[in-house]
Amino acid sequence: MExxxxxxxxxxxxxxxxxxxxxxxxxxxNLNKGETLAIVGESGCGKxxxxxxxxxxxxxxxxxxxxxxxxxxxxxxxxMNSKELNRLRGAxxxxxxxxxxxxxxxxxxxxxxxxxxxxxxxxxxxxxxHDEAMELLKLVNVPNPEKRINQYPFEFSGGMRQRAxxxxxxxxxxxxxxxxxxxxxxxxxxQAQIMELIKDLQRKFGTAVILITHxxxxxxxxxxxxxxxxxxxIVEKGNTNDIFYNPQHPYTWALLQSVxxxxxxxxxxxxSIKGTPPDLLKPPVGCPFASRCTHGMRICRxxxxxxxxxxxxxxxxxxxQHPQAPKVDIHKIEGRE
Amino acid sequence: MxxxxxxxVNNLKKYFKVGRKQTLKAVDxxxxYINKGETLGLVGESGCGKxxxxxxxxxxxxxxxxxxLFEGIDIHKLSSEKKRAFTRKAQIIxxxxxxxxxxxxxxGDIIGEGINVHKLYTGKEKMNRIYNLLELVGLNxxxxxxxxxxxxxxxxxxxxxxxxxxxxxxxxxxxEPISALDVSIQAQIVNLLISLQKDLGLTYLFIAHDLSMVKxxxxxxxxxxxxxxxxxxxxxxxxxxxxxxxxxALLSAIPIPxxxxxKERQRIMLEGEISSPIDPAPGCRFASRCRFVKxxxxxxxxxFKEVEKDHFVACHLFE
Numbered sequence: 001m002e003x004x005x006x007x008x009x010x011x012x013x014x015x016x017x018x019x020x021x022x023x024x025x026x027x028x029x030n031l032n033k034g035e036t037l038a039i040v041g042e043s044g045c046g047k048x049x050x051x052x053x054x055x056x057x058x059x060x061x062x063x064x065x066x067x068x069x070x071x072x073x074x075x076x077x078x079x080m081n082s083k084e085l086n087r088l089r090g091a092x093x094x095x096x097x098x099x100x101x102x103x104x105x106x107x108x109x110x111x112x113x114x115x116x117x118x119x120x121x122x123x124x125x126x127x128x129x130h131d132e133a134m135e136l137l138k139l140v141n142v143p144n145p146e147k148r149i150n151q152y153p154f155e156f157s158g159g160m161r162q163r164a165x166x167x168x169x170x171x172x173x174x175x176x177x178x179x180x181x182x183x184x185x186x187x188x189x190x191q192a193q194i195m196e197l198i199k200d201l202q203r204k205f206g207t208a209v210i211l212i213t214h215x216x217x218x219x220x221x222x223x224x225x226x227x228x229x230x231x232x233x234i235v236e237k238g239n240t241n242d243i244f245y246n247p248q249h250p251y252t253w254a255l256l257q258s259v260x261x262x263x264x265x266x267x268x269x270x271x272s273i274k275g276t277p278p279d280l281l282k283p284p285v286g287c288p289f290a291s292r293c294t295h296g297m298r299i300c301r302x303x304x305x306x307x308x309x310x311x312x313x314x315x316x317x318x319x320x321q322h323p324q325a326p327k328v329d330i331h332k333i334e335g336r337e
Numbered sequence: 338m339x340x341x342x343x344x345x346v347n348n349l350k351k352y353f354k355v356g357r358k359q360t361l362k363a364v365d366x367x368x369x370y371i372n373k374g375e376t377l378g379l380v381g382e383s384g385c386g387k388x389x390x391x392x393x394x395x396x397x398x399x400x401x402x403x404x405x406l407f408e409g410i411d412i413h414k415l416s417s418e419k420k421r422a423f424t425r426k427a428q429i430i431x432x433x434x435x436x437x438x439x440x441x442x443x444x445g446d447i448i449g450e451g452i453n454v455h456k457l458y459t460g461k462e463k464m465n466r467i468y469n470l471l472e473l474v475g476l477n478x479x480x481x482x483x484x485x486x487x488x489x490x491x492x493x494x495x496x497x498x499x500x501x502x503x504x505x506x507x508x509x510x511x512x513e514p515i516s517a518l519d520v521s522i523q524a525q526i527v528n529l530l531i532s533l534q535k536d537l538g539l540t541y542l543f544i545a546h547d548l549s550m551v552k553x554x555x556x557x558x559x560x561x562x563x564x565x566x567x568x569x570x571x572x573x574x575x576x577x578x579x580x581x582x583x584x585x586a587l588l589s590a591i592p593i594p595x596x597x598x599x600k601e602r603q604r605i606m607l608e609g610e611i612s613s614p615i616d617p618a619p620g621c622r623f624a625s626r627c628r629f630v631k632x633x634x635x636x637x638x639x640x641f642k643e644v645e646k647d648h649f650v651a652c653h654l655f656e
Binding site: 003039042043096143157159160169173187190191192193196197215216218219220221240241244248254257258259260261264266267269270271273274276277 | 366382383459489491492519521522523524525526528531532546548549550552553554555556572573587591592593594595596598599600601604606607609610655
C-alpha cells in the first residue's frame with residue numbers, strides 16, 4: 001500500500017495565560033492511499049488539533065514543537081511557509097468541519113464559495129468555475145442546484161450545508177480529506193445520508209479520509225483503521241476489527257463498554273469510567289489514563305509505557321503488556337460502576 | 338411500578354405565531370400518559386417539537402389547546418398560588434450544563450434557590466439539605482461554595498440534577514441531559530438518573546435524540562415527527578417491532594458499534610429532510626419522505642390510535 005502521509009513525533013502546544021497546554025504530546029502515524037483512518041477520542045484528547053496540524057492551521061498562540069514532522073509527498077508540512085501551505089490546502093488536502101453553520105461564509109453565495117477553490121487552484125475562469133460548481137452540487141445530491149447555487153448559507157438546512165462543504169472540499173479532487181466530526185451536529189437520518197455520501201465519493205475519487213469522531217457507531221461502518229487518542233497521545237491503534245473485537249488498552253475497552261450494547265438489560269448499570277480526563281496544562285508524567293484505570297499500577301503513574309506491537313496491524317501503549325506485569329483480563333471488569 | 342397515571346396529556350397543542358400570518362405548529366394534537374415511577378422516552382429529530390412538548394407539559398409554555406393533567410388536575414388552569422405548589426412537584430434538567438447555571442451564583446445558592454422559593458428550610462437545615470444533595474449526586478459538600486466555571490460538564494450536569502431534586506419533586510423532565518457530554522461521562526449521568534429513580538421513586542420524561550440511550554433508560558418510548566406523535570409503545574416492542582415507516586427508518590439509521598453487524602445490515606435511507614413546521618401541508622407530515630406513501634396520506638391526517646395493546650401509531654397503513 002502506498003504511504004501518503006506520515007506523522008512523526010507530532011507535538012502541539014497552546015500558550016495561554018494559565019500556561020502551556022500540551023494538546024498533542026508525541027503522535028506517530030501514517031495514512032495510506034485511499035483508506036479511511038478514524039481518530040477516536042473524547043473532547044480535549046487532541047484529535048482535532050492533530051488534524052489542524054496536518055492542514056497547517058495551527059496559529060498563535062498554538063505552536064508545533066520542534067522535531068515534529070508531518071511528511072506529505074516527502075515534504076514537511078510543519079515547516080512550510082504560508083505560500084506553500086496555500087497551494088496545499090484545498091488542493092491536495094481539504095477538510096470538512098463539525099459545524100457547517102459557522103464554517104461557511106455567511107455573506108457569500110454558496111456557488112461562489114465552491115468556485116473560489118477552483119479559480120485559485122485550477123486557474124479556471126469565473127464561468128468555468130461556476131459550471132463546475134453546479135456539477136459538484138449535483139454530485140453531492142443537492143436538489144435543485146440551479147437555484148441553490150445562487151443562495152446564501154442561511155437558506156440551507158444543516159444537512160444541505162454539510163453537502164455544500166463536501167462539494168467545496170472535493171472540488172479539486174484532494175488526496176486527503178479530513179472530516180472533523182462531520183455528522184455530530186446532524187440528526188441521525190441525515191447523519192446516515194452524509195456518511196453514505198462520503199463513502200461514495202471516496203470510492204469514486206480514491207481519496208484517503210481521516211475521520212475524527214467520538215462516535216464509535218459511525219466508525220464501525222466506515223473505518224479501515226482506528227486509532228484511539230487519550231490525553232494528547234495515541235494509546236492504541238489497529239484495524240477496525242482489532243479495536244472492536246480485541247481491544248488491548250483498558251481505555252479502548254471502557255469506551256466500547258460505556259455505550260449501551262444490545263446484550264445489556266434495560267436500566268442495568270452502564271459501565272462508566274470514573275473521574276475525568278487529565279488536565280493538559282500539567283500533563284501526567286506516566287500513562288494519561290492511569291488515574292482512571294481499574295488496573296492502574298504504580299509504574300503507570302510514573303513512566304509512560306512503550307508502544308507494544310500486538311500483531312502486524314495492532315499496537316498499544318500499556319504497562320499491562322510488559323512481561324512482568326500481572327496477567328489481567330481487561331475484558332473482565334470487576335464491579336460495574 | 339404502579340399503573341397509576343401521574344400525568345395524562347390530552348390533545349395538547351402549542352402553536353407559535355411567526356410573522357403576521359404564519360403559525361408554527363410545534364406540538365400539534367399530542368396525547369400520552371406517564372405512569373408513576375416510569376420513564377417515558379421521547380425521541381425525534383431536531384425541530385420535531387419534543388422540547389416544546391416537555392416544556393408545555395411542565396407549564397413553562399402556555400398550551401394553545403388541550404390539557405395536561407397532573408394527578409387528575411389540569412395544570413394550565415391553576416391559579417397562580419396553586420401553580421406554585423405544582424412547581425414543587427415537577428422539575429426540569431436542561432441540555433446545556435454550561436448555559437443553565439448562573440455563573441454569578443455559588444453552587445450552594447443555585448441549589449438553595451428552590452428551597453428558598455418554597456420556604457422549605459432555612460439556616461443550618463438548608464445548608465445540610467444542600468450538602469446532602471451534593472453527596473447524593475456524587476459531588477462533595479466543599480463544592481457548595483464554588484462557582485459553576487470551576488466544574489467540568491459532567492459535574493455541572495450533576496449540579497443541575499441536584500437543583501432539580503432540591504424541592505423533592507415527583508416528576509422530572511430530562512431535556513437532552515446527556516447530549517452535551519462525552520461518552521464516558523454520559524454513562525455516569527445515566528447511571529445516576531437510573532439509581533435516583535430507584536431510590537426516590539421519580540417519574541421521568543426523558544427527551545433525547547440518542548436512540549440507544551433512550552432504549553436503555555425508558556420503559557416506554559414515544560416518537561415524534563414535525564409536532565405529531567407518530568408512534569408510542571413499550572420500549573422493547575417499539576425497537577423490535579416498529580410499525581410506523583418513520584420509526585423504522587429512524588431505528589435503522591442508528592449506528593451500531595459493531596463492525597460485523599454494521600457491514601451486514603440494510604439501512605432504510607430516508608430521502609430529503611424534515612420539512613418546515615410552519616403552516617404544514619394537510620395530510621400526514623411524513624408523507625413527503627415515506628416509502629409507502631398513498632394518495633390518502635397527502636390529503637388526510639392519520640389518527641393516532643391503539644393498533645395493538647399499548648402500541649399506538651398514527652399511520653394510514655394500519656387502518
